[in-house]
Amino acid sequence: MTIYFDHAATTKVMPEIAEAICNSMVNDYGNPSSLHRLGMNAEKLITTAKQTISAQLRVTPSEIYFTSGGTEANNLGIMGIATAYQRNGRHLITTPIEHASVKATYELLEEQGFEVSYVKVDDNGLVDQADLVRLIRKDTILVSIMHVNNEIGIIQNIEDLGKILKQTNPSTLFHVDGIQAFGKIVTLPKKWLVDAYAISGHKIHGPKGIGAIYIRKGILIKPMIIGGHQQKDVRSGTENVPGIVGIDGATKCVIMSMVENYKKVEAIKSYLIKGLECFDSVRINSPNDHRFSTYILSVSFVGIRGEVLLHALEEQGIYVSTGSACSSNKSKAAGFLSVLGRTKEEVAGNIRFSFDPTNTFEEIDVLLKVLKEIVPMLLRYQRK
Amino acid sequence: MTIYFDHAATTKVMPEIAEAICNSMVNDYGNPSSLHRLGMNAEKLITTAKQTISAQLRVTPSEIYFTSGGTEANNLGIMGIATAYQRNGRHLITTPIEHASVKATYELLEEQGFEVSYVKVDDNGLVDQADLVRLIRKDTILVSIMHVNNEIGIIQNIEDLGKILKQTNPSTLFHVDGIQAFGKIVTLPKKWLVDAYAISGHKIHGPKGIGAIYIRKGILIKPMIIGGHQQKDVRSGTENVPGIVGIDGATKCVIMSMVENYKKVEAIKSYLIKGLECFDSVRINSPNDHRFSTYILSVSFVGIRGEVLLHALEEQGIYVSTGSACSSNKSKAAGFLSVLGRTKEEVAGNIRFSFDPTNTFEEIDVLLKVLKEIVPMLLRYQRK
DSSP: OEEEEEETTTTHHHHHHHHHHHHHHTTTTTTTSSSSHHHHHHHHHHHHHHHHHHHHTSSSSGGEEEESSSHHHHHHHHHHHHTTTTTGGGGGEOOOOHHHHHHHHHHHHHTTTOOOEEEOOOOOOOOOOHHHHHHHTTTTTEEEEEEEEEOOBOOHHHHHHHHHHHHHHHOOEEEEEEETTTTTTTTOTTTOOSEEEEEEEHHHHHHHHOOEEEEEETTTOOOSSSOOOOOGTTSSOOOOOHHHHHHHHHHHHHHHHHHHHHHHHHHHHHHHHHHHOOTTTTTESSOSSSTBBEEEEEEETTTTTTTHHHHHHHHHTEEEEEOOOHHHTTGGGHHHHHHHHHHHHHHTTTEEEEOTTTHHHHHHHHHHHHHHHHHHHHHHHHHO | OOOEBBBOOOOHHHHHHHHHHHHHHHSSSSSSSSSSSSHHHHHHHHHHHHHHHHHHHHHHHHEEEEESHHHHHHHHHHHHHHHHHHHGHHHEEEEOOOHHHHHHHHHHHHTTTOOOEEOBBBBTBBBBBHHHHOOOOTEEEEEEEOOOOOTTTTBHHHHHHHHHHHOTTTTTTTEEOOTTTTSSSSSOOTTOOSSEEEESSTTTTSOOTTTTEEOOOTTOOSSSSSSSSSSGGTTTTTOOOOHHHHHHHHHHHHHHHHHOOOOOOHHHHHHHHHHTTOTTEEEEEOSSSTTBBBTEEEETTTTTTTHHHHHHHHHEEEOBBOHHHHHHHHHHHHHHHHHTTHHHHHHTTTTEEEEOOOOOOHHHHHHHHHHHHHHHHHHHHOOO
16 A cells, blocks of 8 residues: 655656656657757657646746756756846845755855845745845845745745835846646746746656756846757757656646646645644644645644654555655754744654645545554653 | 667667656656655665666766766766866866867866866877877866767777876876767776766667766765755756666666677678768768777768758658757757868768667668769759
């Protein structure tokens, strides 16, 4: 039995998408840069994927660039813009709760002499808009704010933030990490005055190794990966055609039933939260309200170490996370919640359930049954 | 009918490898960084691939890092080393006939204040060893020389070059672009004193979007893509597990029959060269001798424009290249041969045939028959 509640870490590729990927590898194997028909055929697949993604984001296909994943997309959006615009200023703003791929890039820019301000967030991770206005300066060239946080699921009001940003300084550019948002909630970067919006394939049942970034037309970007001038010189290297076919298929699937999926997942999350009410030791970090993504439920089991609970659940075929997978192999692992002012025990006992419309109420029933058995046991054991 | 002589641009994924990739996407879909079993299973696939590739290169598995392809691998090898070692000196050496992903990186480093010397090559592209010795200085931190050139197929004697390099300056590091060599000829980077050796999946019937680089243990490398600390912080981002499964499978296949494949391809190349003897207008740029890879045959059809011939062949279902696919969508396209002192006409009429053991004598017969029809016609037409 496999019950998978770790969809924010990665997802299973849908069989029909895996098949399409397989087909492209065997049949449309040309190099998109080749001048002959096999090259053109491969290029057509890229064009189609750009159309699919741009339609969903309400941008134009020429504003979509493919990367090797969300991490590269975020790196490129931030590093590419900061480096290209540094003559206009070297001040940057981000939040203290960004994904590692954003955080690390800002830290690198700081090392390179850029000044980085961190906007205040409340104890749910919501950005303090007044603080943002205070922080924006004449020389602020770039602001990065993630759309849906991967650990607690807080949704930022990107529309409002974009407005505030451009009203305060029209030349400040806006990068958004949309990796946990794309395909799950409404994502309209251009309408919301976002200049760069990063997405990933493997969070929406596409394959690993493929991501994309919307870069608003006219925005300068210094490329990171250079060489054969592919993708208008923004990102060189033979395009990952099978990956692109995969993110195309995955996008088509999720957008077809985005609203329906959201409702399904909302019911699942709500059902689990209700079931958790009987546990005295449980703190819900991301309740089922409009502020949080229904796809993510962050819970603290006070008195239990998250990792111990994770492995106990794993024994029963239930897969969860103690935080984001990207940082889970580091000692800093569950440190995220401490940024939001949670107690040591709440931080240590953090578990992230992340859902998908393929999850069922029956799976939640199994989870709750298992939790009822192991949580009291672990509490007794860990108190000794 | 499809006759594909463009294997240096890219290859068809072997159906059994496509199936393995497909399987990994649907079954072993965990995030390798996840702490639970599904994560571990994915991580095991990465470990296996590192073992396969390192065994072929005679290096240790911990010296292999995965990238999004050959371009990123070359970028990382050069940029990562040059940046990490710049305190020791800012002088670099490369050749004038490197792949765009190497060339562009050296040009970028030059912009950043590094000094780049270009070692002389003869009219086949072979590096002048005496000139290399002359160029190496106390502050030379890095030398890049490609193993097998992608346009003309010249094979550099990496073993000799490594020896010369380390004898002249033991602290100069050596990066080699092995993308057209790996899986085709013997590649022993560690034995040959190479510090970084880049390879690619889609040149050996693996998928696009995956590459790898051997980085010798102890060599410092400044990462390009940063975030979740994957791959010992050398290359962050969720690993492209399906791609890694693909390059693993492809490596296993090619190494099993490398010698046999080489012989097959040698016979094919030799057969085509013999068939081309009757064309007065043909100049063979990479004859069938030990200096050149048997996988690549560069030919100039004097008096014909390569692109016109490419499309005429395409009409008959025969796919070739006018140069590397990576630069073919640029006007500089066939400029490569002019570096090697070829005449304007030889440059303009350049066609690259690149082979594979799946190619047959019958395909060469068809090609020759078609060439006998269209070459005289194109010569008449273009002279008008």
